[in-house]
Amino acid sequence: MPSNSLTDPPASAQLTELASRVIALLPEHGRILVGIAGSPGAGKTTLARRVVAKVNEQLGSESSAVHLPMDGFHLANATLDRLGRHDRKGAIDTFDGWGFVALLRRLLTEHDHTVYAPSFDRNVDEGIAAEIAVLPSARVVMVEGNYLLAGTEPWGLINTLLVESWFCQTSEPERLRRLVDRHERHGRSPEAALAWAESVDGANAVLIEATRARATRTIFGL
Numbered sequence: 001m002p003s004n005s006l007t008d009p010p011a012s013a014q015l016t017e018l019a020s021r022v023i024a025l026l027p028e029h030g031r032i033l034v035g036i037a038g039s040p041g042a043g044k045t046t047l048a049r050r051v052v053a054k055v056n057e058q059l060g061s062e063s064s065a066v067h068l069p070m071d072g073f074h075l076a077n078a079t080l081d082r083l084g085r086h087d088r089k090g091a092i093d094t095f096d097g098w099g100f101v102a103l104l105r106r107l108l109t110e111h112d113h114t115v116y117a118p119s120f121d122r123n124v125d126e127g128i129a130a131e132i133a134v135l136p137s138a139r140v141v142m143v144e145g146n147y148l149l150a151g152t153e154p155w156g157l158i159n160t161l162l163v164e165s166w167f168c169q170t171s172e173p174e175r176l177r178r179l180v181d182r183h184e185r186h187g188r189s190p191e192a193a194l195a196w197a198e199s200v201d202g203a204n205a206v207l208i209e210a211t212r213a214r215a216t217r218t219i220f221g222l
Contacts, residue, residue, distance in 0.1 A: 018219075019054035022065075022140055025163050031111060033104060033141045033161055037148040037215060038168030039205035040090065041175040041182070041197075045069065047168055047219065048144040055140055063137045068107075070145025072118030072127045073100040088200050089125075092147050092207065097154045100145075104161045107134060107141055122186050146204060149211035159214060167215035175205075 022034055038044045048067045055065040073096045080086040085094050106115055116130035134141060147155050149165060159165060179201050183193035212218060 015050050015054045016058075018051050019058050021164075022051065022055055022142075023058060026139055031107060031139055031141065032163040033107060033143050035148040035158065035162040035165040036142060036144040036168055037146065037165060037208070037211065039175060039208045040146065040201040041178040042168040042170050043178075044144045044146075044168045047166075048142045052140075052142050059139070061137065063135045065140035065142060066132065066134050066138045068117055068132060068134070068141050068143050069120060070095065070100055070143070070148070071120035072132070073097070073103075074120055074127050077126060088203075090146075090200060090204055092150060092152070092155070092204070095147070097147075101154045101157050101161075104143065104158065108161060111136055122182075125186070146208050147211075149214040150207065151211070151214075164216045165214070167212045167218045169212070169218055169220045 022032075025032055025034070036044045036048050045067075048069070052065045052067045056062050059065070074089070075083070075085075075094050075096060077086060077089075080089055080094055085091065088094065103115075103117055113136060115134045117132040117134060118127045118129050119131040120126070121128050143158075143162065148158050148162070149167070150156065176197055179197035180190070180193045183196055184190060188196065
């Protein structure tokens with residue numbers, strides 16, 4: 001699909017427009033998944049949470065829309081140690097991609113009961129099982145993660161489940177600043193934080209940026 005670009009920060013008017021766009025995509029019955037992809041530090045989580053809040057405000061219900069981050073499908077640290085991948089946690093092969101796809105399929109077909117999903121706690125650096133509850137009343141799930149638009153199996157299946165996908169883009173200096181700040185806040189030294197942001201996060205960003213053309217639209221300036 002062609003990509004439309006938004007160049008303003010996520011101010012109130014922009015968020016209202018994005019929420020209205022999501023609501024316009026809703027069928028008479030059922031649930032939709034809207035994807036937000038982008039590199040580490042691009043602002044995906046902030047965008048997803050704000051759009052969810054605005055959709056709920058417009059629809060008049062706190063449970064009409066829910067934010068679902070892909071990060072809950074990080075492989076456990078013990079598993080990463082066993083596989084020898086802990087030193088590059090966040091790479092595409094350090095996630096349970098098949099489990100994530102299975103959850104998205106459930107969300108599109110299971111509407112008569114609550115579907116539970118894992119979250120991710122950066123303080124303990126592990127997934128938390130069943131912390132996110134997608135109630136039967138949820139009509140919109142804002143799915144957010146780095147690799148939603150990747151073409152390799154099973155990730156290539158995700159875009160077929162999304163009614164629309166957005167690619168969240170920000171400047172490289174700002175993205176790097178956010179990543180270093182994040183890593184420092186979770187215990188790394190300034191030197192280690194910068195090294196991880198430039199090496200591990202940087203390598204992931206190269207793969208992720210190459211998927212941008214698959215998005216329905218690109219949102220700049222977050």
